[in-house]
Amino acid sequence: MDPLIEAFGLTKAFPVSRTWRQMLRAERPRLKAVDGIDLTIRRGDSIGLVGESGSGKTTVGRLLLKLTSITSGQLTYRGDHLDRMKGARLRGFRQQAQLVFQNPFDALNPRFNIRRIVAEPLVNLGVPRAEHETRTADSLRLVGLAEPQRYLDRLPHQLSGGQLQRIVLARALVVGPEFLVADEPVSMLDVSVRAGILNLMRDLKERLSLTSFTISHDLTLVRYICSRTLVMYLGRIIEQGPTEEIIARPAHPYTKALIAAVPRPDVDQPRDALPISGAIGSAATPPSGCRLRHRCPYAFARCASEEPPLIEVAPGHTAACHLHIA
Template sequence: MTKRILEVSDLKKHFPIRGGLLGGTVGYVYAVDGVSFHINQGETLSLVGESGCGKSTVGKSVLRLFPLTSGQVVLNGKRIDDMPSGSLRPLRRQIQVVFQDPFSSLNPRLRVREILAEPIRNFGLANSEAEIDEKVGQLMDKVRLPRDAVNRWPHEFSGGQRQRICIARALAAEPDIIVCDEAVSALDVSVKAQIVNLLQDLQAELGLAMLFISHDLAIVEHMTHRVAVMYLGQIVEVADRKSLFGTPRHPYTEALLSAVPVPVPGALRERIVLQGDVPSPIKPPPGCRFHTRCPYAFDRCRKEVPALKDDGTGHLAACHLHDGPAAENPLLNKAPPTAFRAA
């Protein structure tokens, strides 16, 4: 059996809203509200969903960049969710991050060498300055940057090059898993492809696991093993790539997939246009959180929270439709979404 790198169960992160005269807590933003998933060694799990659904909060939670409200995060068999920061520090080596914005991800006042040497020093991965230099050089090789560029400042690089420096910094800690928080979203298409391919090569070479947070379904379809779809702080569907893109089992996933542009001029496609906006995560709707916008919503959806259920093949979805007879299930009696029909 493959090694389980990261296991998250019932993760919750509620941000207090401060207000009033004395700055007391007047409410909470339910950014992440009961999320569970796991990632195996060498596997990519993509977390998709629209803006504000809590994808990045999940990423930052597993990195323990802030304290969690509740839930468990198990990294390589060790619970890190309630660990004091002192004993957590050495474990941080195992999980690293690449952020979205390559321009604010690098300290403008440090040279590339210093940026890459920081994790190596922090985790004691080298014994001498010469060894650090050698490791930094190897990292530059890995991300296809010239070795002599280590003495440059971050502003001397383009966006794609900076993102590769960010990847090199993440690799410097020799992690088991990398969280890519929208790591390619800010780049243009050609550079995006370059970075995605680099990530895939590195994954194959180093056996890294990856939590790939993105809203770009085309990229996700290209590089992921499994996909988790998030809506308003909860995971509504988890499945392997083929199964999710071929036969989505949640109305939200179906709508998301139908919104992906098809690179064929004049192609006919059925678009499911969702009505209204995402409800506020401060006051999430009762029952199924998607019922306010779901084209198939019925009475039960408004009252009862659907559980994430396995269909028997490892394809999990949280939707009441699957409890009824299969013949009446509108999700099952449809052709797969246009954009991915060929795949």
């Protein structure tokens, strides 16, 4: 199938504060939050992006939605370059690609009622007023709020966390998008409520034939709603493949650590020390060679001198680690 979104060498750099010496030398140090990633999203895909805070995963989501500009590389939506998109085409894209906000308690204006919150994207896209009421109500029904009239006149603080997250989804879906980016969609919710939202997202994806891109540090969540997973570390994709394959047979030491770190609801779970130590560094000063090497117990000389490329370790499963390059 044709790719919906394609990225080649996608890079986003932010300026960082300079030292006196750098100012005198007129140097402009930059932090590459996303550093040359390639990505293909086909229609109907459900892709998960995992990594720690500081890996650049939220920036990828913002780039995909054209919420921030590209520094270098290419990013296309249905063959159109996103950085050159304007006018009607851009409005079309804004309708087709929507963001599901992270924290429903902060994302919604506390002074707006639910009607106004959910209808806002319709206003922004210039949809005729006469359609707002029915489309808003339909959208609420879609996310499992069966009696929309009960919610429309309420304010966010009158709803529970689970209901608010449904409102956030309804707001994203009200314009009938085909592509959703969800950034930590359930991280603020209780486990009991989380399960309901994840089921809803899975169900909506099927019913509306959505393409989804889910960003999270939680592999259990990604595993539940994404068929393919990308693992990111300091601006680079270091492993990608089918989600179940990655969880069952992780190839990169970092992915292994991410999986081993998840606590399990089982008293007999292993409690061995993690295979990697320390903390993620700053993308402003990434190490030479493999970016994980200071934290990796398997690092050898080559890891410092040469950055490992992504190579295939199994069909459709690639990893960037010298251990897999014979």
